[in-house]
Amino acid sequence: MIVAVIMVVIVVASILFHFFSPWWFSPLASNWGYIDSTLVLTFAITGVVFAAVVLFVAYCLYRFRHQEGRKASYEPENKRLEGWLTAITAGGVIAMLTPGLFVWAQYVEVPETATDIEVVGQQWLWNFRLPGADGKLGSADNRLISADNTLGINNQDPLGQDDLVVEGGELYIPVDKPVRFLLRSIDVLHDFYVPEFRAKMDMIPGSVTYFWVTPTQTGTYEILCAELCGVGHSYMRGTVNVVTDEEYQEWLASQATFASLAS
Known part of the structure; x- marks a missing residue:
């Protein structure tokens, strides 16, 4: 009882x-x-x-x-x-x-109007790459990574010369506009996760995964890694700032291109 x-x-x-x-x-x-x-x-x-x-x-x-006198009956089926x-x-x-x-x-099913933003995960840091004036990302390969090219961008691809490189974990995106995150890892499994977006995806070395989201509220949100990736896993954090389109364009104008960094 x-x-x-x-x-x-x-x-x-x-x-x-x-x-x-x-x-x-x-x-x-x-x-x-x-x-x-x-x-x-x-x-x-x-x-x-x-x-x-x-x-x-x-x-x-x-x-x-x-109870006294009660007997159990056996009923296997x-x-x-x-x-x-x-x-x-x-x-x-x-x-x-x-x-x-x-x-x-x-x-x-990504909307055709979505902006592509590449997210590059590594132990234990977030980096980002955004399309430049041509609106397209150039090709990249982990085998091209070096001290001078930390994201492995193909310097022979003309589409990648104006790509904007953001190192250090702080990203800006416009509110009320769809964004497709192209996810790439350069070492081990990671997972790009913003709790307030309700969306995440594993990042697998050697392949590019993706998901899309339309942010609906301006604000500053924390980026987490949702896949155990080593002793520094809990410190792999970044920031995504959802801002108005005017603020987003102003931020884009202040970012360095791959060509300028390479030179």
Whole structure:
């Protein structure tokens, strides 16, 4: 009986903690409210299953507790019960996965008007590259990285000469305009993550991954690495400033091009 009561208390306390907890999602600052909705739905489904299973066990402990003269019956199979459990489980899994598939389809379909910004991760620093006046990024290769070319930009590619190189972890992007982050790592696995954007993606050495976001609120947000990347992982931080288009253009004008740095 004590165990049954404890299990009921655990369920009640878990539900209360969920609704009155001091922490929840960080403020949303992008178009990815769909991801919040999907997570809430997942919490709801798994929460109901958790409560149902624990309360059922508590009920069984109470209903079938030891009593003098009571004998247990052995029933190894119950096709009706197994059928219900299979149907309910399948329904719950489908309900959790289906919204995610629709969100993922939007997540990887980048708007044609999106601005490309390359994010380069390394132990334990964020660097960035933005297109110059031609609006296009030049090619790059990790094998071209050197003390004078820390991002491995191809100096034989004319498209890369006017690329803007930002070293040190501070990035500016315009508000209410879609941005595609092209993600590249030059050493180990990293993960570019801004909690307020609700979007992130692994950075895999030897390949370029991406995601897109439309920032909806101006402000300064912290960039984190969400993939354990070594002893300095917790110090791999940067800053993304979401600003008006006028401020963004002013910031762009103050950045150095690859050609000027190379010379």
